[in-house]
Amino acid sequence: MSDQKTILDQMRNAQIQDTYIHPDDLAWVPFPGAPGIDMKVLRVSSESGTWTVLFQCTAGSGFPRHLHLGAGEYLMISGEMEVRGGAKAGGITAVAGDYGYEPTGMIHDWTNFVSDSVFFFTNHGPIQFMDDDDNIVGVLDWQGILAIDASAPAPV
Numbered sequence: 001m002s003d004q005k006t007i008l009d010q011m012r013n014a015q016i017q018d019t020y021i022h023p024d025d026l027a028w029v030p031f032p033g034a035p036g037i038d039m040k041v042l043r044v045s046s047e048s049g050t051w052t053v054l055f056q057c058t059a060g061s062g063f064p065r066h067l068h069l070g071a072g073e074y075l076m077i078s079g080e081m082e083v084r085g086g087a088k089a090g091g092i093t094a095v096a097g098d099y100g101y102e103p104t105g106m107i108h109d110w111t112n113f114v115s116d117s118v119f120f121f122t123n124h125g126p127i128q129f130m131d132d133d134d135n136i137v138g139v140l141d142w143q144g145i146l147a148i149d150a151s152a153p154a155p156v
Contacts, residue, residue: 019043028056029152033129033138036061036113041149044142051145052122057081057113065109065132069139070125072102079117083108094119 021042028038036058043052049070057079076098083100084091093114094100102108104125126141 023054027152029148031055032148034061034063037063039148041145041152044145044149046142049125049142050122051142052120053145055117055119055121057117057119059113059115059117061113063108063111064137065107065130067128067130068102068104068106068108068123068125069128070123071104072106072121072123072127074100074102074122075120076100077118077120079119080114081117081119082112082114085109086112086114 023040023042026040028040031037031039038056039053040056041051041053043050045051054077074094076094076096078096081094082089082091083094087093092100107130126139128136129138129140131137
């Protein structure tokens with residue numbers, strides 16, 4: 001590659017920024033409304049509303065009923081997660097190595113972690129939490145993720 005091409009690439013790249021995260025350097029932060037679930041924020045985009053986190057979930061913990069207002073994607077790193085009651089109830093059971101895509105509009109009742117679990121999760125928009133009568137009890141968007149992350153202790 002020519003010196004001129006290298007200089008042009010450097011000038012172009014100086015206007016944008018790559019994101020590199022070392023998750024081991026981040027503190028786990030409690031996920032509000034879901035005891036036993038912690039997260040590490042990896043990336044938040046104000047442009048698209050997308051947010052990416054690592055979730056750490058203790059056995060027996062779970063996410064309450066929610067509606068995906070943006071599609072979600074996950075990769076199970078360890079453990080076992082049951083969505084809509086798990087495979088034995090007609091839902092999904094995800095284990096280490098499994099990938100899942102949850103389209104916009106998908107409603108999940110209690111999402112249960114059968115064993116201690118860690119998974120990588122990206123949501124392309126907000127999530128709306130609801131009670132059993134479909135009353136909205138909260139909406140979590142990229143700004144909410146940043147607020148949760150701001151409560152994390154400073155890295156050591």
